[in-house]
Amino acid sequence: MLKTNRGYWLGRGGVGVLLALQAACLEGPREEPVTEPAPAVRSEALTDASDPFTAPARALADELGFSLNIQHAPWILPGDSWKTFAAQNFNSYTNLGELSHITLKNGVDAPIYLDELGWAVSDANNPTYYPASQPFHVMRGHTNIWYGVVLPPWFQTLDAACASNPNCLLNQPSWCANGGTADCNISGMYAPNPTASLREHTLRRQVFRPVKSLREGMGPGARIQVDVSNEMVRTIFPGGNYGIYDRIAGESDLTYWNRVAFPDSRVWSDIRPSDRLYFLELAFRIARAADPAARLFFNDYDGQVEGYGRKSRAIKEVVRILRARGAPVNGIGLQFHLKDVDPPPGFDHLGRWNPSYQPAVESYMRGLADIGVEAAVTEFDVVVKGNLAEDEGVLRRHSQAARGVLDACIDSGNCHTFTAWGAIEGSPPPSGTQTFSRGLFRSNLTPVPAWWTLSRGLARAVVPGSSVFEPEWFPTTPGYAASGGQSFLMPGADGYMLWGNGSLSAPVNIPVTGTYVYDVWATGYPAAGQNPIAALSLDSTLQGTLSVGPGAQHYMPEWVLPAGSHTLSVAFTNDLQTASEDRNLFIDALAIRPKHRVGRQECHPLQVATMGVKEGATLNDYGWGILFTNGAYKEAVSVTKSGWYTLRLVGYGFGSPQQASLDMRVDGVRQTTWLLASQPWGSAGSTYELNVYLTRGTHELALAFTNDYTGPSEDLNVALGTLSVCPIFELVGQATYAASNTNNATLSTVSTPVSLQGGQTLTFGACSPGATYSGDTYLRLFDSRSVEVAFNDNACGGGSQLTFTAPTSGTYTVGMGCRSSGACSGRMVWSVQ
Incomplete structure (x- = not known):
């Protein structure tokens, strides 16, 4: 079995016999030395x-x-x-x-x-x-x-x-x-x-x-x-x-x-x-x-x-x-x-x-x-x-x-x-x-x-909340199981070959209930005109099946999975061996990951109607999520970097002149209540925004309708279009500190993070309007890898101020300290252009 450009070629040697298959593999096309x-x-x-x-x-x-x-x-x-x-x-x-x-x-x-x-x-x-x-x-x-x-x-x-x-x-x-x-x-x-x-x-x-x-x-x-x-x-x-x-x-x-x-x-x-x-x-x-x-x-x-x-x-x-x-x-x-x-x-x-x-x-x-x-x-x-x-x-x-x-x-x-x-x-x-x-x-x-x-x-x-599995490890890893085949690690190939009906299973932790992608990298070896079937299950509950075709394949079915510890499995269910053919299934790798990944480059829009968890919710013909009674839409979202984000909702209330109350919740905690303006059915909706700080990891975002009302001639409902998660790059801010004996801001400094996009210029220090300082201050700036990229001392008397243009996007950190072994303090003012 040899791999070329992440593809596979598997020799069809002896029928279901390991040694014969290995020999046939080695006779196949090889990668030439580069x-x-x-x-x-x-x-x-x-x-x-x-x-x-x-x-x-x-x-x-x-x-x-x-x-x-x-x-x-x-x-x-x-x-x-x-x-x-x-x-x-x-x-x-x-x-x-x-x-x-x-x-x-x-x-x-x-x-x-x-x-x-x-x-x-x-x-x-x-x-x-x-x-x-x-x-x-x-x-x-x-x-x-x-x-x-x-x-x-x-x-x-x-x-x-x-x-x-x-x-x-x-x-x-x-x-x-x-x-x-x-x-x-x-x-x-x-x-x-x-x-x-x-x-x-x-x-x-x-x-x-x-x-x-x-x-x-x-x-x-x-x-x-x-x-x-x-x-x-x-x-x-x-x-x-x-x-x-x-x-x-x-x-x-x-x-x-x-x-x-x-x-x-x-x-x-x-x-x-x-x-x-x-x-x-x-x-x-x-x-x-x-x-x-x-x-x-x-x-x-x-x-x-x-x-x-x-x-x-x-x-x-x-x-x-x-x-x-x-x-x-x-x-x-x-x-x-x-x-x-x-x-x-x-x-x-x-x-x-x-x-x-x-x-x-x-x-x-x-x-x-x-x-x-x-x-x-x-x-x-x-x-x-x-x-x-x-x-x-x-x-x-x-x-x-x-x-x-x-x-x-x-x-x-x-x-x-x-x-x-x-x-x-x-x-x-x-x-x-x-x-x-x-x-x-x-x-x-x-x-x-x-x-x-x-x-x-x-x-x-890169995708917090995901789990990745290497099937070739399963036979020797405690808590994992493999049957019906043989692990392969040889030049150009790594994975598990299912020769007969059998399965691979592994423990998996789902951090937040929501929609997940189940990545399956596999190669099928058909027989009698039929591909091998891979049955995908969670805790013995069948989630779906895949017909795995020949050549390297990457399948990405989506599941709504409950939070908690579970057992993930993939089973080969239709083994067949004839005088001239042998139906087999090779599994290269498996992964479970949140469908929605929010980075720091651009807004990530979620269609509310497709959010993974729906409590009392439905879907209309225009792709809007509808709440006719108190209920909620929820989804798992993977945030790649800690920082400030804007949650931007497009929606409206209808059926009553009253305003609908919609809670915006993060990990079950209410962040705000939006009062949705009443608009005619089929409207474009209004935009509602909230700034929240999200840590790197997987979070549950929830939209909950809380004041359902039905009267003789009224029926208060909610229509929700998109919920966008957008990174915020701070434009202005300030940071106060007091320190001593920092050895030119190399020891015991006070740190503050600032998010920058590539090409943005940060001005940070004690020399701008509104800033104050005492003593002899010292500033150092570090990038996301903790590599120092700028420093300053005495830009305005004993006050320090640095200016830096970010070559790449990321979270930078300013270390605030004092010159030598002295004491200092200040209110540093910063801005981003």
Whole structure:
């Protein structure tokens, strides 16, 4: 079974026999290796009319304000192939080679250059292929400081050189002589400092230059995230010293592990040598001085699951202390280097992914907001043995792990980056004793099942309230059931083949009663002139049937479903095998999602008459919803982004001169009562509006007629046409705050969100009419990914004011604080044009 452009070709080998069918599949038409992809085309933003479940992953990530990230791997593909492939499929990029090659990992100092096409290169033979035209939203630099298995070479070299003369470390380096250089004399930092140690000056040189060069090369508008540090808190392995926690001579594994695991009696003076934490703090300060707009991350591995191992507590506590000391740490990068084996005793890595890890990963990511930082999945892969490269179990676990990590990241609300580490894999090693990283794409650029499940996971997030199911997981997932067939995960195919009458079933939660689309991606194999029949049920109640034709099909029947926990099932009911034919049904994927998705681009009109729940309601010949008695129309609506919306109703009362009372309810709570003007039957109606704040998620919108009246010559009724849900982009507003010790609005700020459309200009601050302030204020503006896009200090005396034109639509956040460690307050006034 092979998949081409999300279509299927299934060989018709032996009749209903798995091995024969597999053999026939492999004899079918194959996808040719891709050597030169088509020119990249930037995907447009989704609209309310777009179907997220057929949209490219990159467009879905854009809609979420999410960074779907690929690792830089120019050694796998030629330059042009790499550029176009990455631009087609991803919206952010990790520059693996650049920063790690020019920083402390190997002590090499090689600045970034731009070639004649504007592409960043470190040297003529190692282009990084990141265009100055910025087809990506974010570039991640990895990494400035890498302690790794051993300390940085310059730490060891300098210590050894000064072993006989400790004062040697206070000497100025040669490049700081005669007035110094930019990286030796950083404004607002410790330099110029004649007594600064040689290690301090070296740190400035190794951090300041590459970060500054990265910004200069990418331009002022580029969104950049930098892993300032990598693997500073090392997992406990037998023997050796790792990171900032040294082992005492003769200390056993158990004693060492208990000492660094942060029991209540833990004191930070145990960190040895104490200056290493200082140097880490200084590195973040230097990186911020080099680039005020970059997001700075503390990157490490095996800290993903709080409670599984103790390292997660160590990482969080180290970052908390760094921020308390003024280090501008914006986030914690979490590495997911999973192994397709169970972890051996004494190791604190996750090893083989278990679905039970997902809630713990989500909880840890969400909890990082407690110390003021976001989470990011900075490295994801699964290491497998070469001879298991296409093993069904490996592919299934890889797919489940990718979706589990992605779902935890998105659902935490505090994670906006997913980086595929080893996104393109090489050929399997010749020996089964060797291992390699299971990537999302093979070396010929064909996707593995994990890529498709990531795409559907992003679609699930774009439509809050939806559930997505991968049938190939059902046989091994607790609470799910599969019978009558075989799961398939092989090159180009992932799903479940029903050979005989059987079914797939899964638990599903319906958040709000209303109209839902049941997506079924399937392929039918007819026999005796009849297609296979798929019976769709909820809690054993048949909802409908599908006649599934040959070739890849996407069916989208609509159901009105009740809120609550249910069991969803699809059954193959008409199996037939003859001497020459075998009727079968292949299910690729299933989804349940609200029919109505309200985005932030345009108004979404609902025909009241078609709303899913009708209580005492009917429909007239003109498509209007009619309420002859007290009753209601209700519908489930999926809101993709939190914000202010206008609910706009077209309707009227008729049959009586009295005004009809119509309650507008959201999630069962009355928001207002509209008094509908009495108009003749068949009128165009009047418009009634209400502004409400809707959070991201699925809501019940209800229109309830409450004052029905019948008299000798009167009969009060209601006619309702459309209910539109329209995003509001605020035009004016104000925000008050008081703060202190915010370190130039980088710590303990007061935040306020502002929604902007692409091209709109925001003016926000203390310098407009009606604004007031005291002290020295400081403002920073962040986009929906928490990337800083503007800042201001002292636009009018001690008052701050910033002006910013939004390149894309979304919710931006202004952080309001004070300069340095001072106190300030104010009433900030803002406007949008």
